[in-house]
Amino acid sequence: MRKYFVGGNWKSNNTMADTHTLIGKTINALNFGPEKTEVAIFPSTIQLTEVQKQLTNKNVYVGCQNISKYGFGAYTGETSVLHLKDLGINWTLVGHSERRSLFAENNAIVAEKTKFALDNKVNVVLCIGETLQERESDQTLNVIQQQLGHVKDVLAAKDSWSNIVIAYEPVWAIGTGKVATPQQAQDVHAFIRKWMAEHVAKEVAEAVRIIYGGSVTEKNCQELITQTDIDGFLVGGASLKPGFTDIVNAVNQAQ
Numbered sequence: 188m189r190k191y192f193v194g195g196n197w198k199s200n201n202t203m204a205d206t207h208t209l210i211g212k213t214i215n216a217l218n219f220g221p222e223k224t225e226v227a228i229f230p231s232t233i234q235l236t237e238v239q240k241q242l243t244n245k246n247v248y249v250g251c252q253n254i255s256k257y258g259f260g261a262y263t264g265e266t267s268v269l270h271l272k273d274l275g276i277n278w279t280l281v282g283h284s285e286r287r288s289l290f291a292e293n294n295a296i297v298a299e300k301t302k303f304a305l306d307n308k309v310n311v312v313l314c315i316g317e318t319l320q321e322r323e324s325d326q327t328l329n330v331i332q333q334q335l336g337h338v339k340d341v342l343a344a345k346d347s348w349s350n351i352v353i354a355y356e357p358v359w360a361i362g363t364g365k366v367a368t369p370q371q372a373q374d375v376h377a378f379i380r381k382w383m384a385e386h387v388a389k390e391v392a393e394a395v396r397i398i399y400g401g402s403v404t405e406k407n408c409q410e411l412i413t414q415t416d417i418d419g420f421l422v423g424g425a426s427l428k429p430g431f432t433d434i435v436n437a438v439n440q441a442q
């Protein structure tokens with residue numbers, strides 16, 4: 188049985204006061220079975236240590252939204268996975284579509300960052316997904332294969348995948364209110380699992396968590412989570428609001 192996974196991607200939002208409220212009122216009060224569901228929040232990097240201080244809910248992990256592909260050194264403005272390790276933070280997002288489109292991160296960079304994080308024992312939520320134009324020109328599965336293929340090629344051991352959660356996030360669904368239908372999401376998730384079975388290993392494909400992201404809310408999550416290959420969510424906008432609790436509950440109660 189795969190554990191469910193729910194991530195809250197706060198993006199570049201929240202004053203410190205907003206963060207105190209969100210942690211105090213919502214995150215610390217989350218009540219779920221950690222043997223069934225994992226929950227991680229991804230605040231702004233500059234708030235990570237404060238979030239660690241405020242967080243009393245020991246079942247919730249804290250993660251970073253992005254890391255550099257380097258260790259310590261002369262890389263002005265960058266956060267290394269070594270900084271995360273030093274703080275005891277063991278999750279990071281890699282390859283979010285906003286990183287890819289706004290900050291020119293290509294598949295090779297995403298693969299390098301993923302490997303570097305795993306080499307340093309930091310778990311990765313690997314974000315992949317197609318743009319609207321790619322979907323409309325029937326390129327979705329090609330894009331997904333390429334995104335996964337680059338990561339697969341840099342990981343020597345198939346065991347590495349046990350520290351990766353794959354987040355399928357169609358770019359056209361992110362922040363648009365246009366959520367994928369349960370069938371659209373399930374189709375791509377099933378494809379990812381099949382690809383993993385064929386290119387990595389059957390047991391890895393069975394075990395890897397594949398979560399959906401893109402306009403997930405407390406209203407649409409119930410039906411999405413019933414899909415066989417959807418193992419949870421990466422939530423953006425709705426993770427900044429009290430309704431995040433309903434999303435975690437819906438996942439934790441799913442059969």
Ligand code: PGA
Nearest residue numbers: 361362401402422423424
């Ligand atoms: P959204 O963002 O839930 O606001 O669409 C999801 C994400 O970017 O991870």
